[in-house]
Amino acid sequence: MGKQTFSDIYHVLKDRILTGHYSVKMRLPIEDELITEFDSSRYAVRKAIAQLAKDGLVYSVKGRGVVLLEHTPQTQQFNLALNNLNGLQSLNAERHLDYQTEVVAFQQRIVDQPLSTHTAFEVGIPVYAIQRVRIVDGIRAVLDINYFNAQRTPTLTKTIAQHSIYQHFKKNGLKIAVVKRMLRVESANELDKAQLALGDNNCIGNMISIAFNDEGRQVEYTESHFIPNEFNFNELIRN
Amino acid sequence: MGKQTFSDIYHVLKDRILTGHYSVKMRLPIEDELITEFDSSRYAVRKAIAQLAKDGLVYSVKGRGVVLLEHTPQTQQFNLALNNLNGLQSLNAERHLDYQTEVVAFQQRIVDQPLSTHTAFEVGIPVYAIQRVRIVDGIRAVLDINYFNAQRTPTLTKTIAQHSIYQHFKKNGLKIAVVKRMLRVESANELDKAQLALGDNNCIGNMISIAFNDEGRQVEYTESHFIPNEFNFNELIRN
DNA sequence: GAGTGGTCTAGACCACGGT
DNA sequence: CCGTGGTCTAGACCACTCC
16 A cells, blocks of 8 residues: 555545544554555654544544444535635535625725724734625625735735735635634624515624734734525534 | 743743733743743743744744734633533633522433434434433523433533533543534523523533543543623634 | 553654744 | 744653454
8 A cells, every 4th residue: 555644545535434434443443453555654653533533523542443434425414514714705616606795885894992902903004894795596694894914915906805815815825724713693783684585583793803914914804794594604613 | 940841831822921021022932042041942941932823812924033922801701711521610710609400301312313413423323311400690691402322421410410411421431532512602592591591692602522431432422501790701712 | 351442652653834 | 023822743651452
């Protein structure tokens, strides 16, 4: 088999698990067997297993072995982790026929005290303040309220805001390293009611994101207000 | 300093970061320095750093070093990860003066086809079907709808449901290994409206959980319907 | 007591960042 | 080019599970 990186091992094992290769015993082979099979070190095997555990496919028990988790079509749905950095745009990405962005507001401003406590940006720094509505298949589904640190982000224009800001960042060498997110359910405010296709609903989901560049500096504070019944968020919790 | 486990190193570094010890350079010392300081191996040091990264405190850049993420009181709030296995009970746990559970429904039933597609349990197995309202400081805040695989869970009674089911599981040797969760915002149904203190709101948050024991078997399907404006969920996404 | 994963050490080489 | 984190190897001992 020759030398394999942990990534190769991971993909082979993942494929086998998903095709039912191990479903009789509901166990992975023990580490030593995998080491022999892939002619690799224990480090690589263990790293591959750790990756499978992060996917919610297996669970390791000391002294017993690596157990496969049951996966039905329903539970597998939970594995489509929405762990991407690109905001709501990519949620349910495959399904959309149509996708439009309407820029509701675009301005530069200086952070004052109220905005500072709200966004965690320091008082006095210049930010882009942008509001955009995401129209999915003709439905006004998401209201994005962005604040970008103007000193740490490439120059933004309304035209760029109409397309993909993240793509623009990437092209101009800004790397988003980490995003901290908070999810809430909130009563809709006047702006939400005016801009979103809420129908009879009077609440929104609010996904608050704080993004950091690869120097550890906060570059973004964003609230994404989205309509009910259309969006899912997945999470995996391990003991 | 003697020998340190990765956990000791982790806690020392975490403490230093939070008290501003490294805030001038916004960098951690390089791995070799930490190895020397803690008189440990690279493995332990790297594992400690990996843990800090999981907490959203640092970010490693190949060729550059380990960068500290900015943390303000606001962004630190995002670090209180609600990654616990005990359901909604522990959300905002410290703040509560008062906490009560009202068992709305408690029955045993056999999974039929509709329930199977809903809960991912196989048709024909016996389950406990339980509905409970969580009353926090006098407010009917959460409606829990549980289905437990009766073959894989210790015997349940209404009295136990009135207290902590998870504590009962723990006492009886049932280990919850992994929980897959899905979060949604939904229009409230009649049951929600009847049982929860929704006020003027007509939507709920729905936290769907599928729990697995340490043999990889699904033991639980739960929907927790919660009122708007009261609950937060945190998430960390790394590149 | 045998089997298995968890932790740890001591080394090596590679890939990327900055000079 | 040097410094740094990422990957990997080969081994050791410990903690837990199960017979």
